[in-house]
Amino acid sequence: MSVEMRDSTSKVKVVRINVREGKHLEVEDLVAVEAPISLYINGIRWANLMATPTMLKELTLGYALSEGLLRNLSELRSVRVEDNAVKLEAKINIDLNRRLQRVWNSDCVGILSTLRNSMDKGSEILDRLKVPLVSSGYAVKGSELLKMASELNLRSDTFKATGGVHSAALFQRGHLVAFAEDVGRHNAIDKVLGAGALSNVDFQNTVLISSGRLGGEMVIKAARLGIPIVASISAPLLSGIMVAEKAGITLLGFVRGLRLNVYSHPGRILLD
Structure with missing residues (x-):
């Protein structure tokens, strides 16, 4: 097995076993590289x-x-x-x-x-970590967020091939400006934030969407760049909700299908 440094996947030999039929088959499969x-x-x-x-x-x-x-x-x-x-x-x-x-x-x-x-002490903690209050008035329709989640899934080719990575995307006023996949959900977010910065994105008018759980540390990342809306197709964690509430961020989870859950600052989500 040979893996180049810049490869995101590698081929490996796998023995697939069908328990019901009592059969096994040796095949090649793709796995994610870290x-x-x-x-x-x-x-x-x-x-x-x-x-x-x-x-x-x-x-x-x-x-x-x-x-x-x-x-x-x-x-x-x-x-x-x-x-x-x-x-x-x-x-x-x-x-x-x-x-x-x-x-x-x-x-x-x-x-x-x-x-x-x-x-109350949570506010002091966020101050100590130098987490700014996000005051952006940017708002989006719920249907637009569902389209963003759909595009995230559509572009997640490495996940489709391996099932072993997370994905993240950054949208500015509804337009995709950065997308990344990585074995780590924090890394995927850092990649799109870095790409957005290189593209001179106005983060106050953006939506950050992830495939992974949204914990407090991930919401703090968004707050430091002034991102007003953070969403995931998965669940939030309690720490993420608490940080979002204190930092003025609209936090959403389970953004998929025809529904979404808003956990903090719902005023930025518009009804169609």
């Missing part, structure tokens, strides 16, 4: 990600913006991809103490626990 990607910022290894090895420039820019490491691309000096590493040079000095913002596996447990136990 690779270790190291992100360097100003010469310091900042994060190690397991990601689909495509759109790595967009992944890094989206990560830096959505984690609050860069405020906008005017603070960017350069970014280059070197095999399984991406090296970003910023025009500003980034405090190493801000590594805290990326350690969701440890610190975020306490953060989201606090959000769950006290909505």
Whole structure:
């Protein structure tokens, strides 16, 4: 089995067993590829990600913006991809103490626990994480959101082939401006955010839609870029709903078929 660094899928041999008929068959199948990607910022290894090895420039820019490491691309000096590493040079000095913002596996447990136990303290937590209040008045029709979800599914070729990736898309005033697939749902979102930034998208007039569960850390990513509407064809998590409520974001789940659920700030969703 040979896998190129930029491949998103690989062929493997599989033994398929039909239990009912008592038969087995050896076939070739496609599986999703993941690779270790190291992100360097100003010469310091900042994060190690397991990601689909495509759109790595967009992944890094989206990560830096959505984690609050860069405020906008005017603070960017350069970014280059070197095999399984991406090296970003910023025009500003980034405090190493801000590594805290990326350690969701440890610190975020306490953060989201606090959000769950006290909505008032939750506001203080979001302030500490420098999560801005999204005040955009952008609104969309429910039927338009269903069309966006349909387009997300239509473009998810790697998922159709492997069943092993998540997808994300960014729409500006109803028009698709970025799409990505990745083994990680956070990575897929970072990729479309980075692509949107490179295209000079006005994030205040966008909808971010994902195939994965929407937790608090994913909603915070959207808030940092000022995205007013975040949706998924899957379910939200309680942390995602709480962050969305505090950050002024309209959060939707189960956007599929002919229905959708709105969990926070429903005023941005218009009836047809």
